Amino acid sequence: MTIAAIGLGSMGQGAARSLLKAGHAVVGVDPSPAARAAFEQAGGTAVARAADIPQGTTAVLVLTVNAAQARASLFGPEGCAPRLAPGAILIVSATMAPADARALAADAAAQGLLYLDAPVSGGSKAANAGTMTVMASGPEAAFAAAAPVLDAVAAKVWKLGAEAGLGATMKVTHQLLAGVHIAVAAEAMALAIKAGLDPEQVYGVVTGAAGNSWMFENRMAHVLAGDETPHSAVNIFVKDLGLVEAMARDAQSPVPLAAQAMQLFIAAAAQGHGGKDDAFVIRAYQAMTGIKLPGEG
CATH class of the missing domain: 1.10.1040.10 (N-(1-d-carboxylethyl)-l-norvaline Dehydrogenase; domain 2)
Structure with a gap:
């Protein structure tokens, strides 16, 4: 599974490393040279822009600060959407208002992409250990597609319903x-x-x-x-x-x-x-x- 991990901050860095430990091919995305260097030292590949991820990427884990950054990284002028495989899964874990999650899910559906509204908790320690708690909502197809990613980063995944925004x-x-x-x-x-x-x-x-x-x-x-x-x-x-x-x-x-x-x-x-x-x-x-x-x- 080829995964893009967008946002290599305190939580994203640990989650991306947990994905590496699980054997996935992971490309980290972050504008910070220091964050990219840290991920590369852990054995990953890193790029500055979401638009530079490999063509045909099958999953995206988004751990940006807010909804605006998540939207820009997915659907903005330098977003990753054109690089994704058909039917790819977007696992969006940024903390945001429910309305923003619903809007992102609608945009993903319009482009034939699966979307899981999947905020996380546990801090940098749990992210590094692959033991975060995920509070997620979305259709069963999204949960199924996201399972390899969630298995690598989470100890517990709560399924809160089929509608984006509940997470x-x-x-x-x-x-x-x-x-x-x-x-x-x-x-x-x-x-x-x-x-x-x-x-x-x-x-x-x-x-x-x-x-x-x-x-x-x-x-x-x-x-x-x-x-x-x-x-x-x-x-x-x-x-x-x-x-x-x-x-x-x-x-x-x-x-x-x-x-x-x-x-x-x-x-x-x-x-x-x-x-x-x-x-x-x-x-x-x-x-x-x-x-x-x-x-x-």
Whole structure:
């Protein structure tokens, strides 16, 4: 199976490498020379433009930042659609609004291509291990065509229905929880530091007690290490919580906690931290309280 992996960021790089490990012929696509070089060092082939993938490619895995990038990489002037084999499968895993997923699926169908609305979760660690969670929707023919790709990158594939947009709806719902959990983890750690507790002890107590969450355990470890490497950046949650608010408006369902969390991510981004790891939304609390984070003396 010849697969194009579009987007070699923290998740896409790992997913593309997992496809290589499974024995597939994989071409990575990313405008970043560093991202392409990293994938080539892992044994893959990489190109800068989606339009440069091999003719007759049979599957495309899209892990771009947003819907606009996904659309451009598939159907834009430098998109890959003209290079694809008839009936090729598009597995689109970018986080986007449900309406955008439905529009992309319609465009794919018009060109005789299969489309799977397939957002993912698990972070860069799961992507590298081939153990992501996929929340997907689409026709059975799309699931069948995508199976070799999904087998290589995922530990669990949820089939949410036959209509594009259901996968995107699930991912936006998931991001409400993820964003709020990160923000409240930062809030708790900031309060503990301000009140005089040792952050290492706070981490130990919480991760062994009922107040723990996956996000607290994962993200506050980054804060303790002072590691701002963006495994997932603050700006991602500015975008994703914006999708939550938009979906909530359409559904006429209130999301006050998500709205407050989004303001904290916006504040951190406004302070210049948008490109840093999302755990460093704690910088917004630091600006308000004057606390010193671990390693700052």
